[in-house]
Amino acid sequence: MVRNERGISLIELLVAVAITSVILIGALYVFLTQMRHSHTERKIAQARSEVQVGENLMKRDILLAGYGLPNNLRAIIAGNSSSSHDSVTFIGNAFDASTGYGKWTFVMERAQFSHTVKVRRWNQDNISVGDNLIFLNDDKTLIDGPAQVTNLVETVGQDLDGDGSPDPAYDVTLNSSVSVARGSFAYVIPVGGTPAVVTYTLDSLVLKRNGVPFLEPVEDFQLAYGLDTNEDGRVDLWTNDVNSYNYGTLRKQLKLVRFNILLRTGKYDPRYVYPHDQITLEDRTIDVDSLGRHYRRAVLRTLAIPRNLK
Numbered sequence: 464m465v466r467n468e469r470g471i472s473l474i475e476l477l478v479a480v481a482i483t484s485v486i487l488i489g490a491l492y493v494f495l496t497q498m499r500h501s502h503t504e505r506k507i508a509q510a511r512s513e514v515q516v517g518e519n520l521m522k523r524d525i526l527l528a529g530y531g532l533p534n535n536l537r538a539i540i541a542g543n544s545s546s547s548h549d550s551v552t553f554i555g556n557a558f559d560a561s562t563g564y565g566k567w568t569f570v571m572e573r574a575q576f577s578h579t580v581k582v583r584r585w586n587q588d589n590i591s592v593g594d595n596l597i598f599l600n601d602d603k604t605l606i607d608g609p610a611q612v613t614n615l616v617e618t619v620g621q622d623l624d625g626d627g628s629p630d631p632a633y634d635v636t637l638n639s640s641v642s643v644a645r646g647s648f649a650y651v652i653p654v655g656g657t658p659a660v661v662t663y664t665l666d667s668l669v670l671k672r673n674g675v676p677f678l679e680p681v682e683d684f685q686l687a688y689g690l691d692t693n694e695d696g697r698v699d700l701w702t703n704d705v706n707s708y709n710y711g712t713l714r715k716q717l718k719l720v721r722f723n724i725l726l727r728t729g730k731y732d733p734r735y736v737y738p739h740d741q742i743t744l745e746d747r748t749i750d751v752d753s754l755g756r757h758y759r760r761a762v763l764r765t766l767a768i769p770r771n772l773k
């Protein structure tokens with residue numbers, strides 16, 4: 464048999480084209496799938512960084528709840544629900560650092576019915592004219608105030624830090640007389656004498672902090688509070704509502720706040736089906752309808768320590 468040595472036959476060409484096509488289509492499919500995955504991953508990574516910011520802000524607010532707050536005021540007000548999302552309000556004197564709240568000092572000499580108080584002068588975060596001061600003891604009992612600073616004179620106090628030289632101080636003039644013991648804490652509070660408040664609410668898939676959106680799309684927001692009821696240092700009870708506890712008990716027993724955010728991590732995707740028809744966060748179970756199951760979701764669950772409730 465004589466083979467045609469001049470080239471390939473039409474059949475061979477067609478087979479080659481067919482094989483090449485199969486390989487190309489396969490490669491294209493892999494490429495497109497990877498493109499789609501990397502796009503989804505990019506979206507998730509972007510959502511994660513936004514979530515991280517939100518998470519850190521909320522942890523900070525929980526940490527500062529009760530800061531510089533007299534012990535007869537509640538530092539946390541729970542807005543609990545088991546049929547809808549939760550809300551929560553934190554109260555303290557240091558949430559908004561830019562306005563100077565959170566500044567504090569201590570009294571260096573006892574003052575009695577006096578308009579002038581000698582306080583420690585720091586290198587930064589100093590007391591300013593116009594600041595409103597409250598005076599608390601180390602148990603956060605309110606001793607006196609609020610009183611407004613009308614004048615400051617730099618001076619020196621005793622050598623409390625023991626370095627051999629008198630410590631920097633201010634003679635602070637106040638608009639009303641106060642009686643405070645040496646060692647009392649002085650906190651700057653917002654004008655009007657009411658503490659600062661931070662409220663988290665969920666409104667139409669937008670989690671808001673004092674009405675300002677900071678995380679979306681969020682489908683649910685639920686909180687739990689870890690209490691050490693026998694005061695042995697370990698959390699032994701988780702509850703979704705702390706409003707029935709008086710503030711004294713809460714200060715002693717509340718050790719952890721757990722917050723849960725149910726986040727949508729992608730757009731509506733007909734190719735994707737969420738594997739469950741219900742989602743449970745703390746005391747709430749949400750039904751996910753057939754439309755809702757085409758969204759990807761992630762649950763952010765974070766523990767935060769309310770350090771200033773002690």
Ligand SMILES: [Ca+2]
Nearest residue numbers: 544545549703
């Ligand atoms: Ca709840």
Ligand SMILES: [Ca+2]
Nearest residue numbers: 622628629630
């Ligand atoms: Ca000194």
Ligand SMILES: [Ca+2]
Nearest residue numbers: 691695697699
């Ligand atoms: Ca315990």
